Amino acid sequence: MTTTIPTTAAAVPVGPGLSMFDPIFIGIDEFGQPVYLDVIYRNLLTAGEPGGGKSGLINNICGHAALCDNTRLVLFDAKLVELGPWRDLADAFIGPDIDQGIDVLRRLLVVATNRYAWLLANRRRKLADGDGMSVIVTIIDELAMFSTVLGTKQQQEEFSTLLRGLVSLGRACGMPVVAATQRPSWDIIPASLRDLFGYRAAFRCTSLNSSNIILGQGWAEQGYTASDISPTNQGAAYLLAEGGVPRRIKAAYLTDTDIYNIADYAAWTRRPTTGTSTPAVNPTEWEMAA
Numbered sequence: 001m002t003t004t005i006p007t008t009a010a011a012v013p014v015g016p017g018l019s020m021f022d023p024i025f026i027g028i029d030e031f032g033q034p035v036y037l038d039v040i041y042r043n044l045l046t047a048g049e050p051g052g053g054k055s056g057l058i059n060n061i062c063g064h065a066a067l068c069d070n071t072r073l074v075l076f077d078a079k080l081v082e083l084g085p086w087r088d089l090a091d092a093f094i095g096p097d098i099d100q101g102i103d104v105l106r107r108l109l110v111v112a113t114n115r116y117a118w119l120l121a122n123r124r125r126k127l128a129d130g131d132g133m134s135v136i137v138t139i140i141d142e143l144a145m146f147s148t149v150l151g152t153k154q155q156q157e158e159f160s161t162l163l164r165g166l167v168s169l170g171r172a173c174g175m176p177v178v179a180a181t182q183r184p185s186w187d188i189i190p191a192s193l194r195d196l197f198g199y200r201a202a203f204r205c206t207s208l209n210s211s212n213i214i215l216g217q218g219w220a221e222q223g224y225t226a227s228d229i230s231p232t233n234q235g236a237a238y239l240l241a242e243g244g245v246p247r248r249i250k251a252a253y254l255t256d257t258d259i260y261n262i263a264d265y266a267a268w269t270r271r272p273t274t275g276t277s278t279p280a281v282n283p284t285e286w287e288m289a290a
């Protein structure tokens with residue numbers, strides 16, 4: 001067997017592209033078995049105390065999405081540093097700016113609506129692998145910043161309403177949403193919003209009630225409560241998949257160096273070329289994306 005050593009960037013071997021339709025590896029369960037998520041058809045809500053490991057889980061998903069063919073990222077991070085490493089790969093990176101956040105959500109809803117018109121015209125109920133349409137993954141790290149802190153009450157309500165629309169429309173048209181909050185309370189995660197997330201991950205919480213707000217009423221009473229996770233067991237969570245029973249998991253952890261290495265590699269695989277690979281997308285083309 002011969003090995004070719006790449007001498008220039010153009011010679012770096014590119015692995016076969018991942019797809020958002022592939023299961024996403026996010027860690028292991030309590031028996032050491034790998035845990036995968038199908039985020040494409042189920043939104044993911046992750047919540048728990050600061051430092052519990054929510055961003056770690058989100059970075060696994062971001063890393064997978066970044067390495068996928070035909071997948072676009074829309075990132076909301078009022079703190080800038082949690083999702084910042086992926087910003088150059090994203091169609092939009094929204095920092096502490098609720099006006100921009102509202103504008104981007106409006107545009108995403110236009111795309112979702114166009115996609116439903118396309119599905120209807122093609123006698124289909126949901127997007128499938130091979131349709132050729134891009135997957136647009138929206139990731140929000142610290143939901144509460146946009147729904148309770150930044151802007152006016154009216155803007156916060158508008159943001160929440162648009163987000164609810166995207167979370168309910170996105171799953172069938174290839175536009176899943178991943179959202180994180182360190183405030184598991186009813187004002188941030190009302191049941192009507194929570195129940196639109198097919199996956200819910202509860203990282204360490206301080207009370208049974210907070211855990212129930214994330215997973216759903218009654219789980220703590222049946223013994224599934226994120227308040228039993230030790231503060232030193234960062235990355236541990238209860239993961240609920242719609243219709244199932246919560247599983248105890250430990251999220252895989254990417255260091256900052258890992259994250260920047262993946263982001264750099266993903267940026268290289270996504271570079272504009274004159275060949276057949278996916279061209280860079282101008283965010284202003286969103287409205288035509290369907």
Ligand SMILES: Nc1ncnc2c1ncn2[C@@H]1O[C@H](COP(=O)(O)OP(=O)(O)OP(=O)(O)O)[C@@H](O)[C@H]1O
Nearest residue numbers: 049050051052053054055056182234235251252253
């Ligand atoms: N899966 C994991 N395995 C081991 N350590 C982890 C894991 N996830 C997180 N940690 C440790 O916990 C720290 C905090 O994690 P992380 O930033 O993901 O928490 P968070 O819940 O997002 O916090 P915040 O709400 O403040 O953003 C990390 O810097 C890391 O040291």
